[in-house]
Amino acid sequence: MAKIMIDSFVILTNQISRYIIPFLLVLIPFYGLFFKKVKVYESFVEGAKDGFTIAVRIIPYLVAILVAIGMFRASGALEMLLLFLTPFLNIVGFPPENLPLALMRPLSGSGSLGLLTDLIDRYGQDSLISKIGATMYGSTETTFYVLAVYFGSVGIRKSRHALIAGLLADLAGIIGAVFFCQILFGNPIVSNQNDNDEIVNIQELDPSIIVDLKYSTQDNFLGKDIYGELDSCYLRKTPAAMLVSASKSLQELNPDLRLLVYDGLRPRSIQKKLWNALDTIPETERTKFVADPIKGSIHNYGAAIDLTLAYKNGMELDMGTKYDYFGALAFPIYEDSLLNLGKLSKEQVENRRILRKVMQKAGFSILNSEWWHFNAFSYDETKNKYQIVE
């Protein structure tokens, strides 16, 4: 019930907010022209003149900040810091990509604008990270700058509680940005709520997808065939359709490349075998590698897929690690630092990026710890939509 209410609220606000900017562009001149006899054209041009001056005026600030940030990032120092902070941030659900912006925002408007620009460049306008970043930028102010200018202009030296209050406000704005964006954009709303439970063979939908079920061979971390007679890859209907669209956009990008699937729907009985095979690792640690069969993996619902890129002849592209490699080398979130430290080559990272690009475009979400794993829906959403396949 609450979820339905939130969903309809989101749909409503999204609908309303689509129209706010275009309507403002018309209503403000309308009011000025017909109610206040403002020469709207002339005032517009008068105001618009400043656009050029402001844009040009920010060039030196942008150069200064972007060069420093560019050097900082190229050195690998930022990744070192983020690598160190990520575990703490993940606990509270704060996206580590937004950390530099959150730290910069109170210090410098031009600096945080540079970081925001870079964030949107890297992750795209539609990504959750960019939306959080833009919300953060729009909902906080450059506290130190405002304090210096406002108090400085009248010679106030003792600022009492003003700075602390300003910084608390920034903190609230930053936390609010993460919180509200995750509520509104964290789980994409799928309009098709009555997705039937049909399970489909993905190769029947798109024969160009190559299937090599690793658990149906001896080439997996257990070293034995646990799927037996099962050697086709199955998915629920909606995730399968998403996969077909990923396959199409991959071939538009490069006609020589194909998706090569390692695993799709994985019955819970298989999940138990994988779980038990890792009995040397304590159960609390084991969830890093294999989902607990009691809770169930999204694979068990037929809404997750493991895959890589391959050439038409089936030869796999170099992704830096094999499938089911358990370690940081397989973590997409550490790629930048691994690249900087020379553990991954540019080509390997680029191959992973191509895979992620086509999968994310098709609506899949990525996993921070496995480059090959993609989810069609979040865990909660999957659980609401589908039954576990035993």
Add this chain to the structure above:
Amino acid sequence: MLNYIWFGMMFVAVIVGTITGNIDAVTQAAIDMSKTAVTIALGLIGIMALWLGIMKIAEEAGLIRIIARGLRPITLWLFPDIPSDHPAIGSIILNMAANILGLGNAATPLGLKAMEELQELNDDKETATNAMCTFLAINTSSVQIILPATVVALMGAAANQIFITTILATGLSTITAIIAVKFLEKMKRFEYPKNGKNHD
């Protein structure tokens, strides 16, 4: 502050780059980013001009004054120390109205005028009054309800979506600022000094 952060980033970059052997990448990044900065700034000219032009119409049509009138009861509650007929109230309202509409250029001059008028009511010219701190905290919390023109330019069509999250997060930060000043101004540590002497 920014001086240290700015220098610190480049300093750390060179040190870390030397250790990890990424020093060539550091050099290249410095050159590439200086070019990127200009490209980005030039790309903003058009959209900034559009937004600022529309805002100029709003200003001349008196829309800012209408909002100022609507906010008067709130400012009286926020700044109980200022006599209600004092000119500082007018400047504060206009500054906030400009901030709400995202008119950063207009907001700063109005804010400085408000500070000047608040200073007239101040006994100790070196120490901020409660009203000054409240005014500043609200200003630093961003009370903007219209997205900054730069965010609209950078986010493109997705700007429509973050409109609502920005209002919610801004509201949260402003409420926090007000609660914080109202709470902190009563603390002994931040007390306004009696007879013009600061005990801190």
